[in-house]
Amino acid sequence: MVKKYKLIARIILLLIVQFNYAQVGIGTTNPQATLHVQGNVRVTNTNNTTTSTQLLGNCAQGDITSIKVGDGLLLKDNELTASGTGTPTKYKIANISIVTSAPNQNFDNVNLDLSGVNSDIVIFRMGPLHNYTISGISGGTDGRHLIIYNSSAVNLTINSMSSLTPANNIDTLGSSTSTSGVGTIEFVYDGTLSKWIVINIRN
Known part of the structure; x- marks a missing residue:
């Protein structure tokens, strides 16, 4: 009986480890990230009343990363403008x-x-x-x-x-x-x- 419980415990532990490090693939059988989508992504019914604080973009490999808003640009009320109050260009x-x-x-x-x-x-x-x-x-x-x-x-x-x-x-x-x-x-x-x-x- 003890051996049976030990076996069950090992199986549960293995499942927990696999779950924590699982990678889900949509459109691919070889996911390279926690969620890897091969194909187009559509997001609808977004809440545009929430103020955005950063932009998102993707690199050549498709990884989504945050993008810094540079000097002279302003992200306000979910709109990016070039007439913001960013830090003026500094000339060396x-x-x-x-x-x-x-x-x-x-x-x-x-x-x-x-x-x-x-x-x-x-x-x-x-x-x-x-x-x-x-x-x-x-x-x-x-x-x-x-x-x-x-x-x-x-x-x-x-x-x-x-x-x-x-x-x-x-x-x-x-x-x-x-x-x-x-x-x-x-x-x-x-x-x-x-x-x-x-x-x-x-x-």
């Missing part, structure tokens, strides 16, 4: 040494190490002693955004389409442009046309 700043030995020195193919240590830098602070000119910036990739901040009282001039390396050219959409002392010049790289485009200048 780096100091770049530009040494001028004489006024109006021209710097062509300026290397900002955009694909290296400064790959995540947007604002590049420069402050030489003399007026200076930039004719080209190396390392441009499609959509790359950068801002040169001229932090000294000297003038920064951007020569338009005059780099010795065509892919490093800067198009000011006109003649050369300059800051009047302290100011910023904003650029975006056009990978199709292989050149930088000046999109903004502030003094």
Whole structure:
């Protein structure tokens, strides 16, 4: 009788273990998760009065995961908008040494190490002693955004389409442009046309 009870206890324990670690497959005989559905899923009669707090998506393997709502987006009243009060974009700043030995020195193919240590830098602070000119910036990739901040009282001039390396050219959409002392010049790289485009200048 004791042996019989021990056998029953072992069977019950085995069933409990299998139940706890069971994987259910719908449309598949080889489930890879607790619930694995091979095919379309339809959910109806959802309660849309409950406020959602996160989004869901699936990876390449089909696993459903939560998706973080990024900066500048707002999930409110079950609606995702781009006009929310998210954290503003933060631009990283780096100091770049530009040494001028004489006024109006021209710097062509300026290397900002955009694909290296400064790959995540947007604002590049420069402050030489003399007026200076930039004719080209190396390392441009499609959509790359950068801002040169001229932090000294000297003038920064951007020569338009005059780099010795065509892919490093800067198009000011006109003649050369300059800051009047302290100011910023904003650029975006056009990978199709292989050149930088000046999109903004502030003094």
